[in-house]
Amino acid sequence: MDNALSREIDELAAAAISYAASHTRIAKIAYPPNVRIAVNFTADFDTMLLRRLMNEPPQQLAKGEFGGRVGIWRLIELFDSHGVKATVFTPGRICELYPRAVQAIARGGHEVADHMWEHRVPKEPDLERDHLLKTSAALERLTGKRPVGSRSSHSLKLLQENGFIYVSEHSADHLPYYQQSNGATLLHLPFHFAIDDAMFFSYAWMGSRNDAQRITDPDRVFDLWWDAFMHQYRQGGYLNICLHPFVSGRALRIAMLDRLIAKMKTLPGVWFPTCEELARHILAAGEAH
Template sequence: MNNPQPWEWTEPQWRGHIEKIRAGESLLAPDPTARWKDGAKAAVLLSFDSDHETIPLRDGETSPGRMAQGEYGARAAVPRILRLLHRYEIPASFYIPAVCALLRPQEVPSYVDAGHEVGVHGWIHERNTLLTFDQELDLLGRAAEVLQKQSGAKPTGIRTPSWDFSDSTMDVIRELGFTYDSSLMADDVPYELIADGEPTGIVEIPVEWIRDDAPYLTMDRYTGLRPYMPPRQLGQIWKDEFDFAYESGGVFQLTLHPHVIGHPSRLVVLEDLLKYIRSHDGLWITTHEKLATHLGSRLTARTPQQ
């Protein structure tokens, strides 16, 4: 049979799919007092995926209405977010598709000038699993070049568009020299990525749909996608997630989107969360890049020589 169904796969076949990319050792130091910078109790990472117009664009949707929804993120939300982060002295990581960066050449520099990290987030928020290795390498390589030119520094981290990790993504990450990824969900805390059973030396800073604004607050009038939770109720979920990270000495990582969280009735929830976080002592609030650099020293295996 040319295309066997999953229940017909041999054990090497199903094991091969499972073992393609796996979670390696946790990168947290066993001693909680030695895990974080300056003896902090826990780490906090805020990130923003500045997708703007690219989500509809990548699907060929070009109506002025859809473009306006994305434009809101850059025009109205990003300035508000930057002011809020400044008010609470929060460094964050911004992942932006290259098309967005090219559309507004001052956006990336505004992040850098405010002390934030800029990471790769695809070319046009493409779906990596639909691409060949060469296509994915080309798009992400060109995206990294755009961000390096605009930010003045080579991006060290990647968040794949839609957290879409293809069979080629790990090879692309290695080829382009990224030191960390933030697209997968195998743990609550960072770990080393294992590819085909071998350590890669790549730090994974895991994400999770629970700690993402889009699943709760996105609106699409042509589908069943509707906001189903009051923003203030969502804020309690994130506080609970933070509480667990704080008490366990772990990492609270949050993913937000300017065009989603940046509306007034939603931004108040983010501000309330920042107030709550700031009410706790012993936190290392940092960027994904700085956390990955800190944790990289715990890797027991380095990237194999090519």
């Protein structure tokens, strides 16, 4: 084997070892008695902040405004009608744009968690800290509670130092696991893009061409997500469904989610906690061992 190839293989092996070392599986997720599966409904209250940073045209950005004006309220109503407690990952700037919606989410007993200041994590450590603290303070001002969860790539150490107990950002597993980095450990509540509304219902996604649009029939998404749910239900697993108010807040998609939640509720042992509730339960059970 030539030297360059062998060096490349060594580097790959080192990367795999360090990746494995940052990921600790939980041997058995201990759910409360009679619970078979935890389903986290999570919503990223983005209103296309990311696209604003990318200077997308007003016609595109207006879709985000729909999320703040209409979509988020429809989602709150949907969750409340089913007694489902959801987690809404909220960028700090949303507190300036849609304060009443953020208050209503918290008033309904749903969790408001961090989703960066303006949907990006700065590379400069001081600015990164500033964004995280600014977001936590803005959310606390409206909800009366500091966030303990984040959907972001903020450094685990910074999150842990500031009282965060979990992250929900990656797809590295299908069950909750512990993620380590630089001496910090946080619980990770994974999701997957196959259970993310934006992957099915996005028109003009990130400057895509007309022949690349993905407006999927909601019934098709219902079938896919129901199958994903049943797959996890059979093995006593976990499901994190990622929604966006400007995507799922559209009427036919709300109707699809309504049917999906109603059908999930027909089975015994389905638990709909907030991410915080689930994280606290898993962490407490871990300590008890």
